[in-house]
Amino acid sequence: SCNLQGMWVNDLGSRMFIGPLNAAGQFSGYYLAAVSAAPNAAIRESPLHGTQHPNPPRAQPTFGFSVNWSFYDSTTVFVGQCFLDENGDEFLEATWLLREEVATHADNWKATRVGQNVYVRV
Ligand SMILES: CN1C(=O)N(C)[C@H]2CS[C@@H](CCCCC(=O)O)[C@H]21
Numbered sequence: 514s515c516n517l518q519g520m521w522v523n524d525l526g527s528r529m530f531i532g533p534l535n536a537a538g539q540f541s542g543y544y545l546a547a548v549s550a551a552p553n554a555a556i557r558e559s560p561l562h563g564t565q566h567p568n569p570p571r572a573q574p575t576f577g578f579s580v581n582w583s584f585y586d587s588t589t590v591f592v593g594q595c596f597l598d599e600n601g602d603e604f605l606e607a608t609w610l611l612r613e614e615v616a617t618h619a620d621n622w623k624a625t626r627v628g629q630n631v632y633v634r635v
Pocket residue numbers: 523525527546547548549550551582585586587588589609611613628630
């Protein structure tokens with residue numbers, strides 16, 4: 514079945530490490546963004562926390578997690594599902610919302626980006 518634990522990479526080249534699940538399906542880990550609005554030199558590991566359906570183990574569970582960027586005033590939340598391909602290899606389909614801190618409420622309209630990415634195991 515699909516378990517999020519371990520190291521993943523997406524099509525942007527970003528990597529994330531997901532730690533062990535607890536009984537409630539909660540996990541922690543870190544995210545290493547391959548690209549950012551911040552200068553590349555600033556990019557560093559950022560903590561993530563989330564949940565996936567733990568018990569009973571689901572073959573292709575849904576998950577969610579959020580990343581508190583340690584080098585930029587923004588936050589990303591991810592939701593998605595773990596799938597098994599025809600070879601039995603796991604991949605993640607994720608949709609994300611990236612919320613950037615903007616200077617004034619007048620800029621609120623342009624503060625949230627959305628996207629989708631696929632992750633495969635490193
Ligand atoms: C590299 N990325 C990646 O692997 N994504 C799935 C997307 C959604 S989070 C964003 C990086 C945000 C870094 C901090 C910032 O620039 O606000 C982009």
